[in-house]
Amino acid sequence: MSLVFAGICSHAPGITGRAERADPELREGLYSNFNKMRLAIEATKPDALVVIGAEHFANFFMDNMPAFCMGMAENYYGPIEDENWLNIKRHKIPGNPELSEQLITMIMEDIDLAYAQEWKFDHGIMVPLNFLTPDYQLDIIPVNINCQGPPLTPLHRAWKFGQALRKACDKIPERIAVVGTGGISHWPATPDSGKINEQWDRDFLEKWKNNNAEALLSYKDEDVYQDGGQGGFEIRTFISVAGACEGNTGEIWFYAPIPIYAVGCTIGSMNLSKS
Amino acid sequence: MSLYYVQKLIYNLNRDPDLVFKFQEDMTGVLAQYELTTAEMDAIRKPDIGLLYVSGVNGQLLMHYAALREYEWDDYIQAMKDGLKKYGNVKAGYYSRTGGGAV
């Protein structure tokens, strides 16, 4: 088996862009758990990190919106946003087109997957990379799930994508780490930015931790919108990671609502020992 | 109403520094290349962030346009709140639902 690490994390732009405005203790808690995740990923000596993200109209728009897209580029660039706004310097990020092609070819057997040989990362991928691969040395393979432009990718398809990714990883010798990144409840970039439904978040994370497919896939978009806001649609990325780790359970390393970051900041991982 | 093209313009501005340069030099010329109503062009030109928000521009796009027009984060949030007061509820899109107020 070649899936060596599977985790989840937040990616809200405030985490770096408005870093100083949070309660320092909470910020430290979040940052140190990002660091813990970096060390955990490094310890597994991965050949590549697959980042399952939910981007925000940096590359994909309603003129041609894929339900799923995977990168197949030699290099990526990011952040697409203003460097000062996000407080992350622009970088060239190494890809791995051969490995991408192998994975895409296998995943396509199960999922209608788009691919992209150009991709400018937005905060949805850059904020995690800023903490997880700060030297930009590890090959990155980005994945996008449409969580922004309705009709959105159905949850059960996000799960299936995770399964297909796992199946593909199991067939190759390369060591793959995967991180799903999204928010749980949040109302980002609205007048109510900063509102977080902590109870709803904790309830979701409990289901994620137990890797309870039935519970995770029973969410309805209308309810997610009501209880978790438009940012809540990003649970698709966490659900994909759970799908990739079917049969395993996980742990939540950190969860805290940090209003100025506009999201309940989350770091967690699946325990792959039973695979 | 051509919300799609309002958003398309902002999407393009986010991706293309050359377009930003052109936009700053000749806003009218750039706007003319999109199917926009006069009211939309005015809202973009001014900019009336509150009106763009109420018209349904997705916040993930709008926050960058606000930043491009030199709105600080708190001013951007305030502009949307002012828009709600002045123009009523958001008319379209997923960014209409507010969470009931917080920071």
Ligand SMILES: [Fe+2]
């Ligand atoms: Fe997001």
